[in-house]
Every structure is written in C-alpha cells, then in structure tokens.
Amino acid sequence: MIEMRSRFILVMPGIRMDIKDLSKIQRPKFGDAQLLMVQVAAAVVNSKAIRKAQHTRRAAEVREWSLMGISEDKGFGQSDPKVVEYAHRVFKPEDPLLTSIREESRRQGLPDIEVGVFDGLHLEVLVGMTGARRVVEIGTLGGYSGIHILRGMQPTGHLHTFELNPHHADVARENFNRAGFGAERVTVHVGPALTNLANIEREAPFDVVFVDADKVHYPDYLRWAMEHLRIGGVVIGDNTFGWGQVYREKGVSDREDQVLTGLRTFNDLVANSGRFRATILPTAEGLTVGVKVR
Numbered sequence: 042m043i044e045m046r047s048r049f050i051l052v053m054p055g056i057r058m059d060i061k062d063l064s065k066i067q068r069p070k071f072g073d074a075q076l077l078m079v080q081v082a083a084a085v086v087n088s089k090a091i092r093k094a095q096h097t098r099r100a101a102e103v104r105e106w107s108l109m110g111i112s113e114d115k116g117f118g119q120s121d122p123k124v125v126e127y128a129h130r131v132f133k134p135e136d137p138l139l140t141s142i143r144e145e146s147r148r149q150g151l152p153d154i155e156v157g158v159f160d161g162l163h164l165e166v167l168v169g170m171t172g173a174r175r176v177v178e179i180g181t182l183g184g185y186s187g188i189h190i191l192r193g194m195q196p197t198g199h200l201h202t203f204e205l206n207p208h209h210a211d212v213a214r215e216n217f218n219r220a221g222f223g224a225e226r227v228t229v230h231v232g233p234a235l236t237n238l239a240n241i242e243r244e245a246p247f248d249v250v251f252v253d254a255d256k257v258h259y260p261d262y263l264r265w266a267m268e269h270l271r272i273g274g275v276v277i278g279d280n281t282f283g284w285g286q287v288y289r290e291k292g293v294s295d296r297e298d299q300v301l302t303g304l305r306t307f308n309d310l311v312a313n314s315g316r317f318r319a320t321i322l323p324t325a326e327g328l329t330v331g332v333k334v335r
C-alpha cells in the first residue's frame with residue numbers, strides 16, 4: 042500500500058500540487074509520465090479512503106467485542122514473539138531428551154505433527170494436577186506427548202496409548218524406553234483406537250483421556266471418555282481451534298468439512314452436555330480441557 046506523508050504531490054520536477062486540486066487536471070495538458078503520476082496520486086487518495094473504511098470497521102468490531110467481554114489488548118492467545126521467547130526462556134518446555142525424541146522421530150520418517158512444545162508441558166502439568174495413575178492417549182505418533190504425560194503421572198501409573206500405524210508404534214516404544222518408561226509404565230496398542238479402546242475398559246475409571254488423532258471421530262472419543270473417566274477426571278483435546286477454521290460451517294473440501302464438524306461437535310459436547318466443566322485454552326492450536334462433573 043502506498044504511504045501518503047504529505048498532502049502535496051510532485052507532478053513535474055520542481056512543481057508540487059495540492060491533492061485536493063487533482064480533479065482540476067486536464068488530461069490533454071499532460072504527457073504519459075505526468076498522467077501516470079496523476080493515476081498514482083488517485084490511488085493514494087483511494088488507499089486513504091480504504092484505510093479509513095478499514096479503521097471504521099475495526100473500531101466497530103472492537104466495540105462489539107467489548108460488549109461480549111473480549112478486549113483487544115488481552116486477545117485470545119499471545120502472538121508477540123518477544124513474549125513467546127520470554128516464556129520459552131523462563132519455563133523451558135523442552136529438555137534435550139525431548140528434543141532428541143522429536144529428532145529421532147524425523148529420522149525414522151514420522152511426520153512432524155507432535156503437540157507443540159508448550160502443549161507438551163501443559164499436558165505434563167495438567168496430568169500432574171489430577172494425580173493421575175491411569176491415563177489414555179488417542180494418537181501416539183513417536184511418543185513425544187506420551188513422555189510428557191508419563192512425566193506428569195504418579196510413579197506407579199500406567200499410560201495406555203493408541204496408534205494406528207505399526208511403524209509409529211515401534212518408534213514410540215523405542216522412544217519410551219530411551220526416556221526411561223518400560224512396559225510396566227506404558228502400553229502401545231496398535232490398530233484403530235475406536236475398536237481397541239474396548240480392550241482396556243475393565244481398568245476404568247481413568248483419570249485422564251487425551252485425544253490427539255482421527256479428528257472426524259473426536260466426538261466418539263469424547264463419548265467414550267464420558268463413560269470411562271472418574272468424576273473429577275479430565276478430558277483433553279488438541280487442535281480444537283481447527284487450524285483457525287473451527288467456526289466455519291463449510292471447509293474447502295468434504296474431508297475438511299468432516300474434520301471441522303468433528304472438532305465443533307467435540308467442543309459443543311464437552312462445553313454443553315452438562316457432563317463436564319470445560320474451557321478451551323488459547324494455545325497455538327487450541328487445547329480443550331474438561332473436568333467430568335456428572
């Protein structure tokens with residue numbers, strides 16, 4: 042966008058003209074170069090008008106948000122890189138072992154779709170707050186979030202984590218071992234989680250269920266959690282902002298429609314079913330957290 046610093050423009054070397062007089066310019070008196078400059082000046086005037094309209098619309102939005110209790114300077118999430126850098130420096134969400142676990146997963150060809158480093162730390166702290174001994178994870182990948190969860194659990198606790206892809210499951214088992222968590226602390230169940238969850242129901246009730254795979258079926262995992270968490274147990278769902286698209290009724294493809302519908306239904310159920318007291322933490326991806334109350 043062109044920046045206008047003065048109300049005067051240079052129409053020829055040494056000759057300036059007030060913008061408000063532009064309309065008086067007669068085309069035949071000007072050569073191509075001057076005509077171009079006049080067009081540029083008109084664009085500047087237009088861009089000012091556009092900026093003014095944008096400013097007015099923004100002000101109306103901010104007024105509307107403030108009526109809803111949303112303030113512009115305490116926005117949902119904090120994207121200032123200096124604050125992000127500060128938070129990393131002070132809270133140190135990832136230690137060298139976790140960094141090497143992520144790197145090993147890349148070397149083994151696993152996709153780069155672990156939880157964000159801060160979401161990993163959130164998981165560890167949330168799990169720690171529940172004093173969890175029995176935790177269920179949907180979506181193991183290379184075990185990155187699982188290691189965070191295990192670190193938050195009581196020392197005798199057990200994590201059941203579900204993974205569709207056998208290669209991911211193998212890498213995860215190795216990574217769990219490297220992090221000091223053997224078969225007595227973690228079981229990786231291979232196959233579709235919706236089917237395999239039945240195999241652990243005899244161990245219910247669970248303290249925490251973390252959902253991070255198969256977005257279309259998030260509502261089914263939530264219904265399972267409703268029945269198999271203890272009262273006071275916690276359900277956590279990752280990616281619940283739907284990459285910034287969760288509110289859209291229509292995605293760009295049928296697949297995206299299904300994913301967004303899955304995430305919206307999950308959020309609606311956890312927020313409004315009466316079975317949980319829930320919130321959505323404004324992490325980069327959106328982390329929905331609900332405590333089972335009924």
Ligand SMILES: C[S@@+](CC[C@H](N)C(=O)[O-])C[C@H]1O[C@@H](n2cnc3c(N)ncnc32)[C@H](O)[C@@H]1O
Nearest residue numbers: 155156180182185186204205233234253254255
């Ligand atoms: C987003 S990744 C999980 C990341 C992991 N929680 C972490 O942060 O380290 C999703 C994983 O779920 C697996 N997956 C996809 N559909 C699944 C299903 N129906 N049942 C179990 N696992 C599934 C994928 O193969 C992938 O490894």
